[in-house]
Amino acid sequence: MKLRKIVLAAALTAAGAGALLTAPAAMAQEQYLPVLSYRTGPYAPNGTPTANGIVDYYKLVNERGGINGVKILVEECETGYDTARSVECYERLKGKNGGAALIHPWSTGATFALTEKAPVDKIPLITTGYGRSESADGMVFKWNFPLLGTYWVAADVIVQAIGKKEGGLDKLKGKKIALVYHDSPFGKEPIPLLQERAKMHGFDLQLLPVTAPGVEQKATWLQVRQSRPDYVLLWGWGVMNSTALKEAQATGYPRDKMYGVWWAGAEPDVRDVGQGAKGYNAVTLQHGTDRNAPIVKEILDKLHAKGKGTGPKEEVGETLYLRGVVSAAMGVEGIRAAQERFGKGKVMTGEQVRWGLENLNLTQAKLDALGFKGVLRGPISTSCTDHVGSGAARIHTWDGSKWAFSTDWFDADSQIIKPMVKSTAAKYGAEKKLEARPAADCSS
Structure with missing residues (x-):
């Protein structure tokens, strides 16, 4: 298992050794977002551009000033698209730097394995376009978010x-x-x-x-x-x-x-x-390849043109790269939504981010303002019962x-889909002896 730390905050590049001395204090104000990636093995040609898109979007958020001023700290862990290694990465990273605010498992196998761990660790799993289809039911799968489509x-x-x-x-x-x-x-x-x-x-x-x-x-x-x-x-x-x-x-x-x-x-x-x-x-998954999207042009201008890009600029805007960008954006917007309730400019816990992901309200105007005009179709709106937010493709x-x-x-x-989700989720809940989520949990 290979760890690859990417410090995205500006603090460490600002003042040499002096900044290094103050790094621990600065990191207390950074939102820690681990990245489970696979840049090696038979799935590397697909996993690498996806990971590059994720990391570049986090870099872009920091270039924009962070999430209401809160910068993102990223650490990659190489999984090789192997479920056991994915779980090992998750266990190693989940408690670092104040705790992971969310996890993208980036594998359906890993999602199955982590679904039982997330409620215990109180870390939401974002599975854009993958994972368990029945996890669309937030009343059973409180911590799973198969955003944009199952x-x-x-x-x-x-x-x-x-x-x-x-x-x-x-x-x-x-x-x-x-x-x-x-x-x-x-x-x-x-x-x-x-x-x-x-x-x-x-x-x-x-x-x-x-x-x-x-x-x-x-x-x-x-x-x-x-x-x-x-x-x-x-x-x-x-x-x-x-x-x-x-x-x-x-x-x-x-x-x-x-x-x-x-x-x-x-x-x-x-x-x-x-x-x-x-x-x-x-x-x-809504988007395809789009080299002319505003978000793509901004990444090229603010990152790749300045030598700050993560991978080759030729892949920026390609389908899998954009998949990483879109997935990262969903997590960032979950954090932003959480800040609206729990405190702007503050680092959010996994539990707070879970609430934010369950209360997304990304209108077309909001998506366009983020640079996703022509890439994503609004509204993307989640709730206690609906953890997908959109069924458009x-x-x-x-x-x-x-x-x-x-x-x-x-x-x-x-x-067709809602009854399947409800019955399959209920069956899962019965098998795992999960307590029914109280209605009051949705109004809190």
């Missing part, structure tokens, strides 16, 4: 997009849809939603697991070639995605009939395949050289 949201929007392409959801009757998925908690997440939609619309769902990391898929694509599904959904991560696209090309499966989850729809997934991936679609398509949006916004069908 895997059930992603799967639902993909089915809606396919239905629209076919001329209506009723046209899915008799169709065959295959799910090629990473054989892990992450890959299995969309199955309940797809099974529900299959019953509703009468399509046949074929489940094709792929052993991690996914470099060997020939047997899987032999099955695809034999069954010839009308559509293939790709629920992959890392090298699995480019491998799947290459195998689809080799077996002659049309890429425009393929739809990936938002973790299978970024530059590392298609760059090596190039024209061979042309027509491939992926649902987005779009589809983007690879044209052989770049990603471009190919649909307008879809809203996941809450009439």
